Structures are given as structure tokens and as C-alpha cells.
Amino acid sequence: MTPTKRCPECGEQKPPTEFGRNRSLGDGLSFYCLACNRERNRRWYRDHRRAQGHEVRDHSWVPDGFRWCPTCRQPVAHVDYTRNDRTASGFGSECKACHRDTSSASYFYRRYGLTQKALQALRDAQDDRCAICSDSGPEHLDHDHESGAIRQLLCQRCNQGLGLLQDDPDVLRAAADYVERHRDLQSADDRPSGTRPVRLTSHQRRVTARLRALLEHDEGRVRHPVPPGLLLDG
Secondary structure: OOOOEEOOOOOOEEOHHHEEEOOOOOOOEEEEEHHHHHHHHHHHHHHHHHHOOOOOOOOOOOOOOEEEEOOOOEEEEHHHEEEOOOOOOOEEEEEHHHHHHHHHHHHHHHHHOOOHHHHHHHHHHOOOEOOOOOOEOOOEEEEOOOOOOEEEEEOHHHHHHHHHOOOOHHHHHHHHHHHHHHHHHHHHOOOOOOOOOOOOOHHHHHHHHHHHHHHHHHOOOOOOOOOOOOOOOO
């Protein structure tokens, strides 16, 4: 027969594994079971904090399998909570989503001196779109690698593209001309024989791109303003 011990708090007979260790007692087990001991400690902590005049939040309503996140102030499933082996509960101080946001905000402030409010203002000014391709949700803050000056928020592709092309405007223009030149050569195969393709100058291409962007903006197909790089001057 498996030995049991009665917990005087809940009155239940429980196996030794449900009790903590206490060498001062004859059986080597704690006076109360683990569940009751935790509840007694929590009750003592709440009463002690109230006696000191502190606000005490009651989280007893949080369902099993969930944990209260003090950052977003809502119960979060254990699977979505950070872990910390050095704490008694094994959990961190906030949920994973809040931890990501906190880490991101800390990174931008540490690296660029931007507060979360300033970063959000920059995002709002761009309508939460990449400053180059207009994809939504840009996560990379672009900056001038020589002066360190902050520019705008970019998506990962555009940010990496600028870096791979060494942030050199001449190389970027040459890359654009290269793509357009080969696109014209490929489309020439579809033209009737005897016709010649229309070759546009770089100024004409910029004008065409800006007019197309203005048309899309006026028709309401895009909400963000026309990119400032599409200039009419040569």
C-alpha cells in the first residue's frame, strides 16, 4: 500500500510526492501539501503588501494554463509566455509578444537613440509602408553608413538591396538601367518584324514612373504619398 499523508489545510490524504521537504519533521515532509503551501504563501504576500499600503491585484481568476502578463495586462497561455530557469515558477516577466516589442524598442533606442514614440511617429508618417517598395510593415530603420543619419523605415528586401549595392546611387541607377534594358530586349521578341523599340531616356523613365504613381494615388489605389525619389528634374 502506497504511504500517504494528510494535509491539515485541505484535509486530503496525498502521496509524499505532493509534499515538500522538511528535515525538522519526523517524516521529513513539509506540514502542508505543495498546493496549499503555495496558496498560503500567496495569501500571506497579498496581506503583507496590503498592510504596507500597496495595491494588490487579484489574479486568482486567471484560468489554469494561463499566466497574467503585467505588460499587456491580460492572461496569456503558458506556451506564449517567456521562460526563465532562474525563477521559482520557471516563467519570465512578460509574454513573448511583449518581450519582442520591448526588445525591439530597446534596440532602436540603444542603436539610434529613437524612443518608441519617435519610432511610431516615423512609421505613421510613412503610413506603415516601406519607403521604397511600399510593402506594409517595414521593420528595418535605414541610415547613412557614412554619417550615421537616420533615413526611413524599409522592408528587409529593400534594406538588404541597398547594402548589397553599397548605398551607391550610381550603382543603383546602373542596376535599374540594366534591368530595364534587358526587359526591353525581351519584349522586342514580341514586336512585329520591321518595327523598332521606343527607347526612353532616364529622365523620361523617371517622369513616366512619377506620372504613373500620381495616377494611382489620385485613383485611390494607393494611400501612401508619391515617393519623393521620383523627381521630374533631370
